[in-house]
Amino acid sequence: MKLKDVLSPLRVWERAAKKPMTIKDPINDRPGATNYRGFHKNDFSKCIGCGTCEEICQNAAIDLVPVEGQETVEGDSGLRPMIDYGRCCWCALCVDVCPTGALTMSNDYTWIADNPEDYRFVPGADKTKWQESEKGYTRSPDIQIIDYDRVDMQELEPEERDKSFIEIVKGYNKEQAIKEAERCLECGLCIATCPAHMDIPGYIAAIRDDDIDNALRILYETNPMPEICGRICTHKCETACALHNNGDPLAIRWLKRYIVDQVPADKYSEILGTDHLEDEVLNRKVAIIGAGPAGLSAAYYLAIMGYKTKVYEALPGPGGMARYGIPEYRLPYDQIDKDINYIRSLGVEIQFNTRVGTDITLEELHSSYDAVFAGTGLHLGRSTRVPGADNKRVYFATDLLREVTLGNEIDVAKNIVVIGGGNVAMDITRTLARLQNQKYGKVQILTTCLETEDIMPADVEEIVEAREEKAVIDPGWGPKEIEIRDGKVYGLHVVKCLSVFDENGRFSPKFDEDQKKFFKADMVVESIGQGMDLSYLSEGIKSDLKFSPRGRIEVDDSFQSSLQWLFVGGDIIQGPDVIHGIANGYIAAKGIDTYLNAE
Amino acid sequence: MSNLSKSKYRGFEADRSKYPVEEEGKPVIDLESHKFTKIWQGPQHPGVTGNMAVELIINGDEIVDAKAHMGYLHRSFEKLMERRRYIQCFPIVCRICVPEPDTNEYCVSAAMEDLAGITVPEKAMWLRTLNLEMSRVGSFLMWIGGQAGSLGMGAISQWTVGMRDYWLDLFEEMTGGRVYHMYMIPGGVRKNLPDGFKDRARRLIVKTRRLMQDIDNTFLSNAIIKSRLQGLGVISPEMVDEYGIVGPNARASGREYDIRMNNPYVCYDNLDIKMITATEGDAYARAQVRYRELNQSLDLVAQILDRIPEEGAIQAEMPNLLHWKIPQGQTYVKAESTRGEHGFYMVSDGSEKPRRVFARGASYTHAISVLEKLAVNVSVSDLAGLMVSLHTCPPEIER
Numbered sequence A: 001m002k003l004k005d006v007l008s009p010l011r012v013w014e015r016a017a018k019k020p021m022t023i024k025d026p027i028n029d030r031p032g033a034t035n036y037r038g039f040h041k042n043d044f045s046k047c048i049g050c051g052t053c054e055e056i057c058q059n060a061a062i063d064l065v066p067v068e069g070q071e072t073v074e075g076d077s078g079l080r081p082m083i084d085y086g087r088c089c090w091c092a093l094c095v096d097v098c099p100t101g102a103l104t105m106s107n108d109y110t111w112i113a114d115n116p117e118d119y120r121f122v123p124g125a126d127k128t129k130w131q132e133s134e135k136g137y138t139r140s141p142d143i144q145i146i147d148y149d150r151v152d153m154q155e156l157e158p159e160e161r162d163k164s165f166i167e168i169v170k171g172y173n174k175e176q177a178i179k180e181a182e183r184c185l186e187c188g189l190c191i192a193t194c195p196a197h198m199d200i201p202g203y204i205a206a207i208r209d210d211d212i213d214n215a216l217r218i219l220y221e222t223n224p225m226p227e228i229c230g231r232i233c234t235h236k237c238e239t240a241c242a243l244h245n246n247g248d249p250l251a252i253r254w255l256k257r258y259i260v261d262q263v264p265a266d267k268y269s270e271i272l273g274t275d276h277l278e279d280e281v282l283n284r285k286v287a288i289i290g291a292g293p294a295g296l297s298a299a300y301y302l303a304i305m306g307y308k309t310k311v312y313e314a315l316p317g318p319g320g321m322a323r324y325g326i327p328e329y330r331l332p333y334d335q336i337d338k339d340i341n342y343i344r345s346l347g348v349e350i351q352f353n354t355r356v357g358t359d360i361t362l363e364e365l366h367s368s369y370d371a372v373f374a375g376t377g378l379h380l381g382r383s384t385r386v387p388g389a390d391n392k393r394v395y396f397a398t399d400l401l402r403e404v405t406l407g408n409e410i411d412v413a414k415n416i417v418v419i420g421g422g423n424v425a426m427d428i429t430r431t432l433a434r435l436q437n438q439k440y441g442k443v444q445i446l447t448t449c450l451e452t453e454d455i456m457p458a459d460v461e462e463i464v465e466a467r468e469e470k471a472v473i474d475p476g477w478g479p480k481e482i483e484i485r486d487g488k489v490y491g492l493h494v495v496k497c498l499s500v501f502d503e504n505g506r507f508s509p510k511f512d513e514d515q516k517k518f519f520k521a522d523m524v525v526e527s528i529g530q531g532m533d534l535s536y537l538s539e540g541i542k543s544d545l546k547f548s549p550r551g552r553i554e555v556d557d558s559f560q561s562s563l564q565w566l567f568v569g570g571d572i573i574q575g576p577d578v579i580h581g582i583a584n585g586y587i588a589a590k591g592i593d594t595y596l597n598a599e
Numbered sequence B: 001m002s003n004l005s006k007s008k009y010r011g012f013e014a015d016r017s018k019y020p021v022e023e024e025g026k027p028v029i030d031l032e033s034h035k036f037t038k039i040w041q042g043p044q045h046p047g048v049t050g051n052m053a054v055e056l057i058i059n060g061d062e063i064v065d066a067k068a069h070m071g072y073l074h075r076s077f078e079k080l081m082e083r084r085r086y087i088q089c090f091p092i093v094c095r096i097c098v099p100e101p102d103t104n105e106y107c108v109s110a111a112m113e114d115l116a117g118i119t120v121p122e123k124a125m126w127l128r129t130l131n132l133e134m135s136r137v138g139s140f141l142m143w144i145g146g147q148a149g150s151l152g153m154g155a156i157s158q159w160t161v162g163m164r165d166y167w168l169d170l171f172e173e174m175t176g177g178r179v180y181h182m183y184m185i186p187g188g189v190r191k192n193l194p195d196g197f198k199d200r201a202r203r204l205i206v207k208t209r210r211l212m213q214d215i216d217n218t219f220l221s222n223a224i225i226k227s228r229l230q231g232l233g234v235i236s237p238e239m240v241d242e243y244g245i246v247g248p249n250a251r252a253s254g255r256e257y258d259i260r261m262n263n264p265y266v267c268y269d270n271l272d273i274k275m276i277t278a279t280e281g282d283a284y285a286r287a288q289v290r291y292r293e294l295n296q297s298l299d300l301v302a303q304i305l306d307r308i309p310e311e312g313a314i315q316a317e318m319p320n321l322l323h324w325k326i327p328q329g330q331t332y333v334k335a336e337s338t339r340g341e342h343g344f345y346m347v348s349d350g351s352e353k354p355r356r357v358f359a360r361g362a363s364y365t366h367a368i369s370v371l372e373k374l375a376v377n378v379s380v381s382d383l384a385g386l387m388v389s390l391h392t393c394p395p396e397i398e399r
Ligand SMILES: Cc1cc2nc3c(=O)[nH]c(=O)nc-3n(C[C@H](O)[C@H](O)[C@H](O)COP(=O)(O)OP(=O)(O)OC[C@H]3O[C@@H](n4cnc5c(N)ncnc54)[C@H](O)[C@@H]3O)c2cc1C
Pocket: A232, A233, A234, A289, A290, A291, A292, A293, A294, A295, A312, A313, A314, A315, A318, A319, A320, A321, A322, A325, A326, A327, A354, A355, A356, A357, A375, A376, A377, A378, A379, A398, A401, A423, A424, A427, A536, A569, A570, A571, A572, A575, A576, A577, A578, A579, A581
């Protein structure tokens, strides 16, 4: 034993006089670090009840529960996370994953409650002493638990597409589709928003698992026109997508298209199990007016249930506005045919070139069928009724688009003005630009509308792509007069539009007559909306039908009109878009089934 | 066993001829003979290590036979992970070692990254290195407290555990948690350093070095401590291989093996770091090695603080981790914990959840077979000191 080792410990004697490390009131004297993972807070103004926090919690500490004052609206389930501090391990993975940034933590260390039940609480709803605290753990912007960046879609370049009607969007390949499908949070907010309530997370999961057969089966549960919807659906689901709160929404529409693009037409009946459908045909017949999305959807689900269905269609081809409105570069005809041929293969008969009301009456249909479904769409153009609008070189957009589909040549002018700011206006603009390009080798088309660009109803992509194709878009003007010289269209006079809607949101445009412009043109196209043609309803039937104040046929939840045998759906009731038509057709088919079985 | 060490131990004779005969390597003990007593040390934190028990047969004060018992802490972490997505594993593994959770966090993420072929960005690597070395500091401080406490020097435990709390303050700032940091996630780390962190860390290094001087004076240069630890629990160089001994336990017996240098991971190959060894192989040599390694870790933390890049990503580009699938494969990744080689074996079957995760901590051998061997011939009063000198961590045995 060395003496040094005996004396050495005594060298720390001054420690006896040192201030202790401990502090008297640690909670107040030393608050938690700015970044401390304390107790949960939830900002209800951001939370959308997506349940991703519940999904990620490996302790199953979170349950989404209804909370007073929180309503279910589009993109918000109305539910809110309840956290069980008997299970939580304060990992804050829920905070990191929360796509809206609503969920955070305070930097508090302690919480004393005398009732153990208090420790299961809904942050944001149940009063806590830390709800207003500003410090605490938040999601770092430098990391990603979920993927906010969409897989880019390949498209034709402007110079590759501006003279032809070849489809612009190329579609995902397998690798891209799986990568995009991996981004899904499976919150299901999209299901609630989709008019057809498609099982979107279900088919996306099937893509991830590379089980395309199953994905196809899921699609057809609620939507018999997936090739069409996979290309041109208005995809309201994507607006509701939880990822939209912090990044790009999932490309739901393109993923749907990916599924159907993988399956050859001749495999459908085998995969969907309809190869023996004819064995189960019932002795009941349903007539359908209009081979648009609504009519064909009703026909499909009726056929699946065993009904004999026959569709009466005024035009020579099926698809309604999907074929005769939407341009081919967005929706190729062969893809429409793929969807519809499959429906026809189930025994659905379509009689073309037959207008109900002229070629056959609705009464006749009523007497030879057990029920009738009408989905006749909006095919009448609407006019601005400005002076000069009655000239023969002033057209409705839908009439021209129909002519293009029918293959009839259009007398395309060198200099065209389009009036309208919606997607239909973009469709006709871009269609005519292509035709001008083919005919004259250059584009000279100008599109104007009341709305300023920020509130134009057309999709931003449509506006951008139209410009890429050399169309001029000059929004924010109200049409005043179409000047006619020597019986020919000379151009359009417009005045500045100051506002489109009044304070109650009603359409009531205000103009500044002093700010004027003149757009030179030798052809004008009006694209300001469409109206319905219900002339097939005879006076007798009309008097028995109930109409809404705005002239729509009144229907109940199953799209049954006040005439029990007559069901009505699609654009003339809801929408207007393809997916509403499909959804209406599906529900109406169920309604017809219920009605016929109750009889 | 070196003669030097044996002569220093003030316990019992190593001559076992007067003890029970052995059959198949185990002493045959007749408890009815009233020569022996069976007692249990534990399972409540014997030797300030964590819950385990040592079943002792003693003759007077002398331990004749020892059997280590586990099972008091089993929480089935490995199995839990098989039922969880990859991203949900990091909050689980930190519990595998309470005083030094970060090695587990590192290993589980590194295993996933290895299987998935992910390259972690440089800045994240530096932050991981910082986290791991800070973790070693905290663990060693706690260990000193345990070693001193097990020998009856409670005051030293107060000092080092108090100092560790200041390190936990740093962890709290950096990671949001004091004990379970949950900082490393697949692809990188969760947060950048808060403002002013580096300065506060540098000040704490100075403060800790001052304490280390006091520890040297009161603990390592203390006649009583020396008399208790020298010659206790001698690990011979031969035993190192035979028992698979690692970490400071092996280095104190002359084995130059430290994964930070032998198989550098994160940023260790960019740091000025030297192997620390001793030759005596006893509890005192182990204490010396740990003491020096603690000082070295302080030095490494300082080096790292100077080198963390200001700019750069802290996480690799990752897919949606909710559906992250890792291609089929298997891997073993390892890191140097304060107790030695810490490894994770992971098998992926291509799905969203690991097929098998196996966590192997150094305590597996140290706290069972090595302890059972070294406890024999030791005084009951030295057993706690012996256990701490092996730096046993029972939760790491029971994953
Ligand atoms: C230019 C344009 C672009 C569009 N782009 C999109 C888009 O991108 N995405 C989207 O979701 N929606 C789009 N729409 C809207 C969409 O096409 C319609 O909402 C959808 O087709 C409505 O389906 P429906 O079955 O109700 O009616 P329609 O599709 O209009 O089908 C009605 C069918 O009934 C037939 N018919 C009408 N009267 C009679 C009668 N008396 N006898 C027999 N047959 C009759 C018609 O010929 C027609 O085939 C677009 C519409 C237009 C005009």
